[in-house]
Amino acid sequence: MPLGTAIHNIEITLGKGGQLVRAAGAVAKLIAKEGKSATLKLPSGEVRLISKNCSATVGQVGNVGVNQKSLGRAGSKRWLxxxxxxxxxxxxxxxxxxxxxxxxxxxxxxxxxxxxxxxxxxxxxxxxxxxxxxxxxxxxxxxxxxxxxxxxxxxxxxx
CATH class of the missing domain: 3.30.860.10 (Ribosomal protein S19/S15)
Incomplete structure (x- = not known):
């Protein structure tokens, strides 16, 4: 993957399945690749080192506007x-x-x-x-x- 690629659903340990960046509209960026590890910038701002062998999905998670919908009142959110x-x-x-x-x-x-x-x-x-x-x-x-x-x-x- 080229540097600066937007990715989501990232594995932390090989074969365990995606654990990072899975929320609606979330995206992480590939900052650097050094040896057997890659550096990612997560949506929280954290910079994390992960093995290059771990899998991830290219692109941004869908349903970006999930928080833009006005529910009208507190009860509407509670009973979703x-x-x-x-x-x-x-x-x-x-x-x-x-x-x-x-x-x-x-x-x-x-x-x-x-x-x-x-x-x-x-x-x-x-x-x-x-x-x-x-x-x-x-x-x-x-x-x-x-x-x-x-x-x-x-x-x-x-x-």
Whole structure:
């Protein structure tokens, strides 16, 4: 390889497989070759001596713009790659009650046929999702207040 070549996926010991410079968009440069060793400049700025017999891949690791994507909020980063509970139950074809405190979530077609226990402020009430509920919010099907009446002598209606 000529000097100044961009490389990645570099072996440290022969036959062990690539261990250095494997992250998205990472690249190392071949600075010098002396005898049986080669000098590399790693992305961290470290200069390292490695055997010439060790293998490496020419070029830069793909997916360079992975950090440029705005996820919007902290939760989006935290839940990357996580399968939603509904999707998990659909793949297993199980019927398990899903407990949620979210009343603002919109009912989507994949929820049809599942029972979701929605919090009303005091307890979770199970609701069976049908096709007529798609597009509505979960909270629409569980009232939060219990009407107690307007009787004059009723102490419960006063504060």
């Amino acid at each position: 790659g996580k399968l939603r509970k509904i999707d998990k139950l659909n793949t297993k074809a199980e019927k398990e009650i899903i407990v949620t405190w979210s009343r603002a979530s919109t009912i989507i077609p994949t929820m049809i046929g599942h029972t979701i226990a929605i919090h009303n402020g005091k307890e979770h009430l199970p609701i069976y999702i049908t096709d007529r509920m798609v597009g509505h919010k979960l909270g629409e099907f569980v009232p939060t207040l219990n009407f107690r009446g307007h009787a004059k002598g009723d102490n419960r209606s006063r504060r």
